[in-house]
Amino acid sequence: MPGHLRVACVQMNPLHNQVERNCEHALNMLKKKEHQLKGVHLLVLPEMIMTGYHWRDADHIQPVLEAAQGQTHKWCKSVAKMLSCVVCCGVPRRKGRKRLNSMIVTSPRGKVVEAVDKVHLYESDKTWAEPGDGFKSVETVEGLPxxxxxxxxxxxxxxxxxxAPAEKFEFANFHLQHNSKLLVFTSAWCKNHPDDKPEAFAEKSDAELSQETIDAWLNRLRPLHGKRVIFVCANRVxxxxxxxxxxxxxxxNQFCGTSCVISLEDQTVVKHLSASEEGILIADIPVPCG
Structure with missing residues (x-):
C-alpha cells in the first residue's frame, strides 16, 4: 500500500524459561494469520518474550542469555525472511562480559542490523542486567518506508x-531532538511494582487496565504530542x-497487554489489543512525513 506502513504486533503469554516452546508458539500464531500478514513492513514482539521476564540473579538467567547465534536470534532471522519484513524482538543478550536487556532488529534479508539496549532498568532488570549506553534512533532501517x-x-x-524529575521526559525528548517519526516499543509492562503492598495487586477489568496503560504511555510521550510520530508497542500478557x-x-505480577498503534499527532489510538488475551494486531497507517 503506497504511502502506508503496515505493522503487526504479537501479544503473547510465554512460559517462563521455555524458549523453544515459546518460539514455536509465536511461529504458530503467525502462521494462523499468514494471509493477513501479507505485505507487512514491521513485526514487533514484546520484551524478553521467548524467555520470560522475572529472574532472581545473573546465575538464574545465564542459561537463556543469547549471543548472535541464540535461539531467539535464529527465530527472528527466519521469520524476517519468511514474511519479508523487519522483525523487532526483545531478548536478554550477552555482549562480551555484559548482560543486557535488548531488542534486536532484523532486516527482511534475515540479518540483525541493530541491537538496542534498555537504558532505564526496572527493579526486575536490576537483579541481572546492566544499563545500555543510551537511547537509539537510526536514520534508516532497511525495509521500513x-x-x-x-x-x-x-x-x-x-x-x-x-x-529523575518527571518533566525531564528523557525518552520523549531524545526522540524529539532526533526527529524520530516511528517509535518501536517492546515491553513487559507490569500492573504492579514488585515492592507494592499485597492489596495493590487487586484485579482490574481488561478495559480499566488497558485505559490506564495507554494513559501512562501517552503521558510519558507528551513532548511528542502534536508531532507526526507513530508509536508502535508490543506488550506481553x-x-x-x-x-x-x-x-x-x-x-x-500481571502484565498489561494493550499492544497498540498510536498517532501522537492527535493522540489517536489507531488500534489496540486487550489487556489479557493473546493475539496479533495488524494495522495500516499513513507514513508520517514533514
Whole structure:
C-alpha cells in the first residue's frame, strides 16, 4: 500500500524459561494469520518474550542469555525472511562480559542490523542486567518506508529510577531532538511494582487496565504530542510469580497487554489489543512525513 506502513504486533503469554516452546508458539500464531500478514513492513514482539521476564540473579538467567547465534536470534532471522519484513524482538543478550536487556532488529534479508539496549532498568532488570549506553534512533532501517526510526524498551519511557524529575521526559525528548517519526516499543509492562503492598495487586477489568496503560504511555510521550510520530508497542500478557525474582511471596505480577498503534499527532489510538488475551494486531497507517 503506497504511502502506508503496515505493522503487526504479537501479544503473547510465554512460559517462563521455555524458549523453544515459546518460539514455536509465536511461529504458530503467525502462521494462523499468514494471509493477513501479507505485505507487512514491521513485526514487533514484546520484551524478553521467548524467555520470560522475572529472574532472581545473573546465575538464574545465564542459561537463556543469547549471543548472535541464540535461539531467539535464529527465530527472528527466519521469520524476517519468511514474511519479508523487519522483525523487532526483545531478548536478554550477552555482549562480551555484559548482560543486557535488548531488542534486536532484523532486516527482511534475515540479518540483525541493530541491537538496542534498555537504558532505564526496572527493579526486575536490576537483579541481572546492566544499563545500555543510551537511547537509539537510526536514520534508516532497511525495509521500513519511514525514517528516522526510534526504539525503546519498557522502563525507558519512564524517569530514570523513578527519581529523575518527571518533566525531564528523557525518552520523549531524545526522540524529539532526533526527529524520530516511528517509535518501536517492546515491553513487559507490569500492573504492579514488585515492592507494592499485597492489596495493590487487586484485579482490574481488561478495559480499566488497558485505559490506564495507554494513559501512562501517552503521558510519558507528551513532548511528542502534536508531532507526526507513530508509536508502535508490543506488550506481553499473562502472569509471573514474584518468587522468580527471589521474593518470599505467593503474589504474581500481571502484565498489561494493550499492544497498540498510536498517532501522537492527535493522540489517536489507531488500534489496540486487550489487556489479557493473546493475539496479533495488524494495522495500516499513513507514513508520517514533514
Amino acid at each position: 519511514v525514517s528516522p526510526v526510534g526504539f525503546g524498551i519498557c522502563m525507558d519511557i519512564n524517569p530514570a529510577d523513578f527519581k 499473562g502472569k509471573e510469580e514474584l518468587r522468580l525474582l527471589g521474593r518470599d511471596t505467593d503474589l504474581c
